[in-house]
Amino acid sequence: MLPIPRTWRVPTDVRWHRWPDEALVGVRRLSEDGVHVWRIGLDVPAARLAGLGTYLTPEEMARAERYRFPSPRRRFIAARGLLRELLGAYLELDPARLRFRQNAWGKPLLLEPPDALQFNVAHTDDLALIAVSAGGAVGIDVERVRPLAHPDRLAARTFSPLEYAAFRELPPSQQLEAFFAVWTRKEAYMKARGWGFHLPPDAFDVTVAPDAPPQLLADRQAPAEASRWSLHDLAVGTAYRGSLCVSSLARGP
Ligand SMILES: CC(C)(COP(=O)(O)OP(=O)(O)OC[C@H]1O[C@@H](n2cnc3c(N)ncnc32)[C@H](O)[C@@H]1OP(=O)(O)O)[C@@H](O)C(=O)NCCC(=O)NCCS
Missing domain, CATH: 3.90.470.20 (4'-phosphopantetheinyl transferase domain)
Incomplete structure (x- = not known):
């Protein structure tokens, strides 16, 4: 590969x-x-x-x-x-x-x-x-897709307002997958930056739909970052969601 x-x-x-x-x-x-x-x-x-x-x-x-x-x-x-x-x-x-x-x-x-x-x-x-x-720099995250009693409540607590609005528009059948897609995309970025959860998760936006191209849309604390990172969903099998975040400093085109 x-x-x-x-x-x-x-x-x-x-x-x-x-x-x-x-x-x-x-x-x-x-x-x-x-x-x-x-x-x-x-x-x-x-x-x-x-x-x-x-x-x-x-x-x-x-x-x-x-x-x-x-x-x-x-x-x-x-x-x-x-x-x-x-x-x-x-x-x-x-x-x-x-x-x-x-x-x-x-x-x-x-x-x-x-x-x-x-x-x-x-x-x-x-x-x-x-x-x-x-x-x-690189950041990576993986989560087992597991039933959540209240994905909506968790999303309200951890997603940015823009992400949460997009999440609410998804059909309920897609929300669990979307929750873990957003979660791993966000954590991959937080880990690539090296801040982990010290980077407030509601301060930046990623794409939300599970099948949408993963992308860092905006970082309100550091606007220049949005164009400096690429996000990638990882095919880890149906039981998991995985995401990778790569610095564009890893040699641009
Ligand atoms: C880094 C962090 C995002 C990891 O999240 P997680 O889902 O628990 O664990 P993951 O399996 O995704 O990653 C763990 C690995 O990330 C790496 N890691 C640790 N801190 C990191 C950071 N700031 N940035 C990037 N990677 C980090 C380590 O290799 C760690 O593996 P290890 O525990 O075997 O050494 C999270 O633990 C964190 O932000 N910690 C710092 C802040 C904190 O302690 N907050 C308390 C909870 S809010």
């Missing part, structure tokens, strides 16, 4: 990462203006998990220990270990040698080697998506 052509409009394919590790063969073909998206299962066999754990720093292991229940603890170790393995394959470095830092809002970035690649991680249940870019 990838690398991405010279245009920065990224295809919406998801590159599948499978066990065992032969799927990592060829990852270094990420071109300078490319973005890869990997889909990864986090519930790995115990022996594999033990191996992944050896890449983690004492701080990362301490964070894992803070999860009270085994399943999220194991998934954190798997996600961090697999992220290290993947970035290590791109950079031809031992996964244990990679060092991360966080920006002011908690976004992990590469410290060593410094900013060699941009990446972002999202997970839900045992599914993780990892976006890797050789150019500008």
Whole structure:
């Protein structure tokens, strides 16, 4: 599916990462203006998990220990270990040698080697998506599409007025899918910017209909941003909605 052509409009394919590790063969073909998206299962066999754990720093292991229940603890170790393995394959470095830092809002970035690649991680249940870019910043989000008692109330609380008005106009049969489409589009942008939920979700607008081309329409706090990012829906299967946000600084056309 990838690398991405010279245009920065990224295809919406998801590159599948499978066990065992032969799927990592060829990852270094990420071109300078490319973005890869990997889909990864986090519930790995115990022996594999033990191996992944050896890449983690004492701080990362301490964070894992803070999860009270085994399943999220194991998934954190798997996600961090697999992220290290993947970035290590791109950079031809031992996964244990990679060092991360966080920006002011908690976004992990590469410290060593410094900013060699941009990446972002999202997970839900045992599914993780990892976006890797050789150019500008990326943000990614994935949600399991699950029944919500009151999607309308949640939308009223979290969407911008323009998004909420568009949401209300959709037939009820489309509202659940639309809720998760908007949610993941918004979160992908908030994560690409590196602010997470410190960026007020009602301060910017994305397209709402699930089948509408995903687009950042406006950012009232930072108007210039609207033309600096492209949004992409990710085909993660019918049970999930996934979105990717890519900086146009990842080499424009
Ligand atoms: C970043 C954030 C949007 C993630 O949302 P989420 O749906 O819970 O989780 P996701 O699976 O999509 O993403 C988690 C990953 O995002 C990455 N991440 C963390 N902070 C980030 C940020 N500011 N920007 C981009 N990515 C971030 C990490 O890799 C994290 O994975 P890890 O926990 O294994 O290290 C959210 O946690 C956030 O904004 N946090 C900061 C503000 C906060 O703590 N608010 C309290 C709740 S309002």
